[in-house]
Amino acid sequence: MNYLKFNESELDDELKEKSIKEVRQVCLGCKSCDLAQTRRNVVFSDGKAGAPIMLIGEAPGADEDATGIPFVGKAGKLLTSLISDVGLSRENDFYICNTVKCRPPENRVPTDEEKCICERFLNAQINIVRPKVIILCGATSAKSFLGNDIKITQIRGKWFKLFNSLDAVVIFHPSYLLRNRSEEENSPIWLTKQDLIAVKNFIGK
Numbered sequence: 001m002n003y004l005k006f007n008e009s010e011l012d013d014e015l016k017e018k019s020i021k022e023v024r025q026v027c028l029g030c031k032s033c034d035l036a037q038t039r040r041n042v043v044f045s046d047g048k049a050g051a052p053i054m055l056i057g058e059a060p061g062a063d064e065d066a067t068g069i070p071f072v073g074k075a076g077k078l079l080t081s082l083i084s085d086v087g088l089s090r091e092n093d094f095y096i097c098n099t100v101k102c103r104p105p106e107n108r109v110p111t112d113e114e115k116c117i118c119e120r121f122l123n124a125q126i127n128i129v130r131p132k133v134i135i136l137c138g139a140t141s142a143k144s145f146l147g148n149d150i151k152i153t154q155i156r157g158k159w160f161k162l163f164n165s166l167d168a169v170v171i172f173h174p175s176y177l178l179r180n181r182s183e184e185e186n187s188p189i190w191l192t193k194q195d196l197i198a199v200k201n202f203i204g205k
């Protein structure tokens with residue numbers, strides 16, 4: 001993966017929204033990889049382009065493919081409720097997208113090739129949004145930036161500098177949390193809430 005181009009200049013919120021709209025339009029017509037053959041909808045993003053937090057997940061699932069909106073299925077609902085539990089607002093504080101914008105068949109993990117072909121859109125999203133912090137949500141997202149050798153259980157909760165400039169933290173994917181519903185101390189859900197609280201503190205909310 002090669003997410004290496006990062007612009008130093010920053011747009012105001014109005015220009016961010018306009019720029020994101022333009023990139024979305026291009027993305028909606030994209031047929032650059034095989035995922036275009038089986039998708040129902042391109043799932044570009046949700047949230048405000050001027051948001052302080054950008055969350056990058058893996059790939060759209062069935063509900064997302066049906067609606068064209070990321071993180072709206074069971075896992076997305078859990079994520080939304082955790083966000084609200086810690087006092088953040090999905091609507092106002094987050095810009096949410098995935099490493100690839102079309103659903104891989106059978107919800108398989110997107111291949112490196114698919115991620116590489118699609119990265120121009122993610123690259124544009126990062127450069128336009130320029131959030132205060134990026135949340136790498138799940139192993140696939142983290143691997144896209146930090147390399148395929150990482151283990152999610154070892155780097156969850158750790159902070160990184162992307163492009164020597166953007167602060168980023170790794171959290172568990174909510175699909176994993178759905179399979180581990182305990183909320184006891186040190187459980188995956190409990191740890192994820194701590195990570196989101198750290199993000200909230202980081203943006204000064």
Ligand code: SF4
Nearest residue numbers: 030033036101102118
């Ligand atoms: S996954 Fe990305 S590159 Fe592939 S068709 Fe969809 S938008 Fe285009």
